[in-house]
Amino acid sequence: MTLRVGKVEPRRRLLALVKAEAFAPYVQRRGEKYRLNVGDEAWFWQNVNCQAACPVYTDVPRYIALIADGDFDAAYAVNRQANVFPNILSRVCHRPCEDACRRGLLDEPMAICNLKRFAADCKSHITNRMSPVKRRIPDQRVAVVGSGPAGLAAALDLAGWGYGVTLYEALDKPGGMLAVGIPSYRLPRRFVEQAVEEVRALGVEVRLGVRVGEEVSFSELMADYDAVLLAAGAHAPLRLNVPGEDAKGVVHGLPFMYEVNAGGAGEGRCTLPQIEGQRVLVVGGGHTAIDCARSSVRLGAQAVEMVCLETKETMPADPYEIAEAETEGIVIYPTRAVGRVVTKAGRVTGVECLNVNSFEFTPDGKLNLETEPGSEHVLEAEVVIVAIGQRPALGPLSEHEGLEKTGRGTVAVDSETLATGQPGLFAAGDCVTGPLNVVDAVAAGRRAAVAMDRYLHGDIGSTRPVLSAAEGLTTGGKKESLLAPLPPADLSLDTLDRRLTGDDGEEIPRHPMPTLPFEERLDLHREVELGYTEEQARREAQRCYQCGFNVFIEAERCTLCNKCVEVCPQKCLEIIAFDRVENGDELAGMERAREWLDGGAVFIYEALCTRCDKCVEVCPPKCMRMEHIQMSREPC
Structure with missing residues (x-):
């Protein structure tokens, strides 16, 4: 073929x-x-499309070859060297590597993310692979504001390179969106806790429940630390701005997921609308919308439906997540816009929708929408969850001198150096880009760590692009690593001999991720994806073209x-x-x-x-x- x-x-x-x-x-x-x-x-x-497409440039072919060889520790080490939290990213990454995979030109792309998870699940204990930290400049201290993926990644690198790091988190638990925005049936909390413990093990002080700009002023941080990174994420939900949006029974996606992840929604303490036995309609087509819909199923909703502007093929959510949502009985109505929330006596009874002909967002985030005249129709609902996106919630931080905002309400930085208008102040992650994906936030945090290291080494005027977390980060001419030395970089031709190859390019099916049957999924805390067995992983790894x-x-x-x-x-x-x-x-x-x-x-x-x-x-x-x-x- x-x-x-x-x-x-x-x-x-x-x-x-x-x-x-x-x-x-x-x-x-x-x-x-x-x-x-x-x-x-x-x-x-x-040529190595998967690696080029990865925001953190993970050497995908190399770790896949190591899995095929049965060296799972080395495969994990290759992953961790690039994306630092493989247990997390293997579960929530949006998989740009798989979109780029050339294997998909024959049959189906490599199951790259599933293999990453297998290596993470089957590795030896990580402490056996950690090297002792040698502090280079003991008197230099940095502050990181926000403990989401960008903040954790930056703190991990900066502490590993010898800086004293303090991590400030406004919430009462670390992890940012990893802890409060993503449901535990997709990302078990133990992996977020492990990531935080890895950071703490390197000497990072984590201060919880501290709102910078309120309990601690930004000016104090800038005075007390040699450099500061703002990685506060994007936690303010966007509104539809349509009539009826403030009616009883209408809630926004992020507050809903916060409550779900805090345990209140399932234990009767929820201050949000009751879900059990209700018809739920989720507005939006992204990851948070899918999470809200699937969580509603687990909370006992009578029926769950979704509406979104996009076609099903162009929804921002991962196609795999969309398919899983439909498996769980969620009905998706694509190319629909919300005209108003229908109410009776101040309580939601439905949503009036219109068919979408076309739409686009302007660079400053405004929606240009064209709908089909006369296409108004009402979808009944007793609970409406609006999950159409979010923006940074900077609060008092936005008033700090030297911190400028863009027209979209995000923090303005130099696109190459990630520096703000104030010397020593950097910003990265969703507070700069708007909401993207976890791997993009990790990449941004690592780039920010490099930028801060350059600044603290006196490279203040540098305009060189920040491409590499290893670039310029040396001690005595030797690059530092959090991991023990990896196996030799080159792969032998034996790697090709171990592939599964059929006659004349015969198709070899991708192995699907094993999952729980639907009847066993009605638990918010039970992970749906079960992971590969060793036999499944090694067989899938052998499909790789090794580009x-x-x-x-x-x-x-x-x-x-x-x-x-x-x-x-x-x-x-x-x-x-x-x-x-x-x-x-x-x-x-x-x-x-x-x-x-x-x-x-x-x-x-x-x-x-x-x-x-x-x-x-x-x-x-x-x-x-x-x-x-x-x-x-x-x-x-």
């Missing part, structure tokens, strides 16, 4: 300009011209015999005449090649190659080889 070519942009890499001493019969002399790339570091980086491997040719030994072209199951190798190379004048060696009696340019459609190694095996002069290239970019 061949890959679905229409899904990818052709990426053609020149393998060799080959000289022929006589007429070369297999050179394709007619046809369109092609631009060929010689393959530099940026080119090979883009870090690349084909190379020694031009001097190539005879243009065409065997590699003929044997390639994906038809991704070609030999063309030199005059069909559109950018030939830009390629080294082409001017000399044009003087040869005959010859051809051998190239590969990079995105289509499945690393099956058949071209290497069949090559008569043994001029082809498959070689692993380890990407040098560090976790960001």
Whole structure:
């Protein structure tokens, strides 16, 4: 079976300009011209689509290969080096790596996130892999405001590099949105607690129930610490601003989830509307909306429905979460806008909706909406949960001199350095970008840690982009790591031999994540996803194409015999005449090649190659080889 070519942009890499001493019969002399790339570091980086798509640049092929080999500790170490909280991200990441995975061009993408979870669940105890912290500059202290994913990631790095770190959290429990916004049936609380304990183990002081700007002034922080990071998240729910929104029975998504996660909703202490036995309608199509709907099912709602502006295919929520919601009986009405909340005697009885023709958000977050005239219709509901997004709740912080806000109400920072207008004050995460995803917040926290380290080392005027948490963070010329040394970076060709490969690219189905049956899901605290067994994980890992491997040719030994072209199951190798190379004048060696009696340019459609190694095996002069290239970019 061949890959679905229409899904990818052709990426053609020149393998060799080959000289022929006589007429070369297999050179394709007619046809369109092609631009060929010689393959530099940026080119090979883009070959590993999953790693390039990951906000923290996790070396996905490497940890998958380690799982296939049965080295689960090393697989976990590769993960933790980049995304720092694998137990959390393997459960709540939105999986951009899987959207980019080239395996999906054949059948289904690799189950990258499920494999990450397997490594995290099966690792040895992490304390066995931690290195002692050597404080570099004992008198330098930093404050981090907010203990969500961005704040925790920044605190972990900064403490690991030797700074004294104090973490300020306004809530009475650490973890931010991880603790109060995501239900425990998706993210068991023990993993959030473990992440906080890892931070505390590095000497970070966590101060709970302290609202910066009220109990502690921002000016005090700036005076007491050498640098401050604002990572306060986005905890203020957005309103529909339609008639009836303040009626009894209407609640907003984040307050609802706070109550659910605090235990009140399930124990009769909830100050929000009663859910059990009621018809619930959730407005919104994102992660919080799905969480509200699925939580309502577990709280005993009679029926749960959702309406959203988007089509089902473009809803912001993870497609997997959408499918799970429907499995649990939740009905989704896409392309619907809310015109008003219908009430009777001050209590909600339904929502008037209109069909959506089109919509878009302006850069400052305003909605431009076009609805179908005359499409008004009412969906009955006794409880309406509005979960259409959130914004930062900066409160008194927004009045601090040097802290500017954007038109969307987020904190304004330099996009490269994450610095605010006040020296020593940085900001990262949802309070800067608006609500994104957990892995984006972790990446932002790690970038902020780098920016603060640069500042504290006197690199005040730097405008260099912050790309890497390891960049410039050295002690005595050696990079510090929270983990013991990892296995050698290069992977051997044995890695390809261990893959599950069928004849001519036969489909090998992705292994689904085992889950609880529906009748066992009606518990807010019981995790729905069960995780892979070792056999399932290793078999899934063997589906990986290992895109870090690349084909190379020694031009001097190539005879243009065409065997590699003929044997390639994906038809991704070609030999063309030199005059069909559109950018030939830009390629080294082409001017000399044009003087040869005959010859051809051998190239590969990079995105289509499945690393099956058949071209290497069949090559008569043994001029082809498959070689692993380890990407040098560090976790960001």
